[in-house]
Amino acid sequence: MGEILRIENLRAGYGEAVVLPDLSLTLEAGQSLALLGRNGMGKTTLVNSIIGVTRRFGGKIILDGKDITALRPDQRALAGIGWVPQERNIFKSLTVTENLTAVATDGKWNVERVFQLFPRLAERRFNLGNQLSGGEQQMLALGRALVLNPKLLLLDEPLEGLAPIIVDELLAAFRRIIRDEKLSAILVEQNAQKILGVTDRAAILERGVIVHEAASSELRKQPEVLEGYLGVGKAKRT
Amino acid sequence: MHTISTPQEATQALAKRRAWHWLEVVFWLAAAASVFLLPSQHSLLTQIAIWSLFAISLDLILGYAGIVSLGHAAYFGFGAYVAALFAINYTGEPVTGLAVAAVASGLLGLVTSLLVLRGSDLTRLMVTLGIALVMYELANQMSWLTGGADGLTGMPVDPVLGVLPISFRPLNAYGYVLAVLFVLFVVARRIVHSPFGMSLRAIKGNPLRASQIGVPNNLRLIAVYSIAAAYAGIAGALLAQTTPVVSLTYIDFQRSADVLLMLIIGGTGYLYGGIIGSALFLIAQKFIGNVTPQYWEFWIGFALVVIALFARDRGVFSIFERLRNIVGGKTKP
């Protein structure tokens, strides 16, 4: 299959601040990666740098063999990145359907398929973006990324602040998209346990540096590693 | 860059920023000499001095406090009308007239500053523009007082302080205007180099941080806006005293735009920008404007576009930029 994403020595941040000093990462096609770490450690900055809305100081980003470093965010999106931003950022003055059609490209994911995946969205298709519940917004944000028919899906904290029942529904959708349909994906989460069952691999980010990388299944068996990097306290030193 | 480890060094470094640079001394000596050396240009020089004062007034709010105004002529015009009416009704002594105009315009500034404080840059632009338009309409409609579109004439101009006649004496008039400019420049210079002046620069640079240091941002802005309005009023009064008629052109948009342009040409935030800018502007206008008015308008528009395009890169105006760092006591980047 080959590599879908290759990041070489990326140095990025916002304004003058460097959040990621020197980050390299590869992702095989069809694979999914859980990006873990406490907040403030640079996970979102990494995702935002892949889509191109941060300040890049150096390094390269290669998507499916094509160097996209010099491309604008909209060009990167069309080159095959589907982005689910951290705060969901549903377009509030567009209806549910318009949120999808405004960005849709031709491919196997279309509006109807998104509605099949999330019947709740179909029920609310004429509602405006700002009239949706948090869970519905998250479904729409995922659907909006899917109708771009991306090669790589970026999901930034897609479970944040959602009720457990919605979380389960979304996790089922992720499993279907990532496991069954083999769409390459990077999933950012603080809550490791929830998503390690979905992804193939996991990387832990601390202060902008990848400090641990392993297969998800392996990491699940090592709660002490997770505790060390993600929990409170100083477990990793003792 | 060197390490500062003692308070004495720090005090010296700060005092150096406030000290008069020899270039400044030369500049004012040259200005004084122009009273006697350039008799044929006195009317132009008088114009330059008056516009300089007006531009300095705008610099106080724009260059130091960061308030963008498209209607600064409101205070200029108000000062002019007040000075003229005061001279007609009470006394024609010019310095008294200036004082009255300063107080009146300053009060107008104080009252209107409450409107200007609100909102973003954009709202400020619109509100300042609106204030000037309202003032224009008022002056236009209250023709029983202001002469309306015909202008206000018959303003008596007595000798300055009872000793120096300036009516129909270009040399004396220029000397008087220049002296006023110099005194007010020195005052402005002291203000901008004071703790108060520093607080303005701080508010302009980062209002959020300033307020979290304990600066009452709004009070400081009200203060400087009022001072600037008083300055503009004095400039207006000076023009009224040195020209036979006070008219609506004192308040119109063109005047607000011109003074902004002059200041931008010369550079903001070091006080001399207003003087240099108005000199360049008026001299250019004298030569280019003689061809045709459209010609002048086109080139002034062109200059604005070019300045706006390159102001940030500081290409064309790097000379003034360097000057500003030298005499403005600014930290070198």
Next chain:
Amino acid sequence: MNALETIHLEKRFGGIVPTSDVNLVVREGARHALIGPNGAGKTTLINLLTGVLKPSKGRIKLGGEDITVLKPHQRVARGISRTFQINQVFGELSPLESIVFAIGEREHLGTRFWRGFGSDDAIVAEAVAIAKQFGLSDVLTAQTASLPYGKQRQLEIALAIAGKPRVLLLDEPAAGVPEAERHEILEIVAALPQDVTVLLIEHDMDIVFGFADRISVLVEGKLFVEGEPKEIENDPRVRAVYLGERADG
């Protein structure tokens, strides 16, 4: 004696409630850390304390005095200082000018328009001392905007300290600072004067546990748990919040 206290503090933006019924008590002289996952409302709380935002409900007390309705600059005058998550410094000024200015404002000398700026020897001397303490002596006359981010960060904290606060709010002091310059920030935070009450927001648990003597955990706008570092470290509910295990499991 409580340095800072919030009573049923609440903030609403439309339907969102970033701060909900928060009763926070910070004791005099405490080293108090505020932690919690993303979107827990930590920065909103700081903004409420400093008066950048107005609360929808509840009171805020500083040293027993109700400051709920005071403007930001009035709160500063009563002893609250803060640093920002993203540097808020005066880029055009030099660090020397910035610190001298901050001290002058603390002494309410900012309305003096006829004295020269920097002509007060006592203030300049204090500024030089603060600069030395914060490792800024070698860059005092440079333009702040041209300094590296770490130095600006040091100035950011120095400006807050220059106000001689009773309560200092530190919003992620090490955020955005490159690894190489990090230890300087940490040393500075550790060396803050003992009589200053500090409320710290931080994600870096090394910093939190190395510094705090009391920790409050904020989750979804509510105060979730509060206690000594040891208690927090071993509290399964806190671990659950961070790791995503169920609280009972």
Next chain:
Amino acid sequence: MLTILFDGIAYGMLLFVISCGLAVTLGLMNFVNLAHGAFAILGGYCAYALVNLYGVPFFASLPVAFLFAAMIGLLAERTLYVHFYNRSHLEQVLFTIGLVFMVSALVDYFMGSQQRFINLPPYLQGRFDFFGIGIGKYRLLIIFICALILLVLQLILGHTRFGSRLRAAVDDQRVARGLGINVNWVFALTFAVGCGLAGLGGALGAEILSLEPHFPLKFMIYFLIVVSVGGTSSITGPFLASILLGIGDVAGKYYAPRYGGFVIYTIMIVVLVLRPQGLFARGQSK
């Protein structure tokens, strides 16, 4: 009385067609474009030249005026405006005032400084009486065309993919880019259409607003009032503001000729101070 209302509506409709482009630049792109009126006179003089000098039929000149102003707008956006998107408002002000001066001077140079009237076909001249209301035929046409434009704008904005992409870009520029919307191009096209509409308004309004070189500066404040009072979150806000301003101005000139301008400017200041987002803007702030 009703005639004044009618004239006011026609006047307001014109203001709306000219200003709605500014609502986009100012509200959506946060760009202080004081030169918006310049595109109006470009359209106006284009139509004048076509009809009066080359004998082109009046109705044929209108789309040409639109296209002419739109093309120049697009050109100016791609070459000049684009450099100012992230600049301070002061720099935007300087730049656009400069443009106004240049355009005014050029128009003055080429077309002369006197006011120009476009020769209307005879069937558009004069008034007819309708239940006691004196209705100017030309004004009726203006109302008709402007209402049509309003309708088309609503349709495009609300029911086309371009419309939803534009609204998406306005809602959240950063995310719109990240989802593959070429925001630069969307804005450029919108800017061009806004300029085109200003040009069309300039051509239609040559008679009523008085077409002369210093039109952009004279009417600048009116366009700004429309946008600032109407708010920029929808096109209905500026539309209502235009109609109110139109009626207010016509009625003011008729009933209180001495204080018309005074009242309008004062209202503008009061609105700006009390509701910086505009009178008809949605209550919430960002």
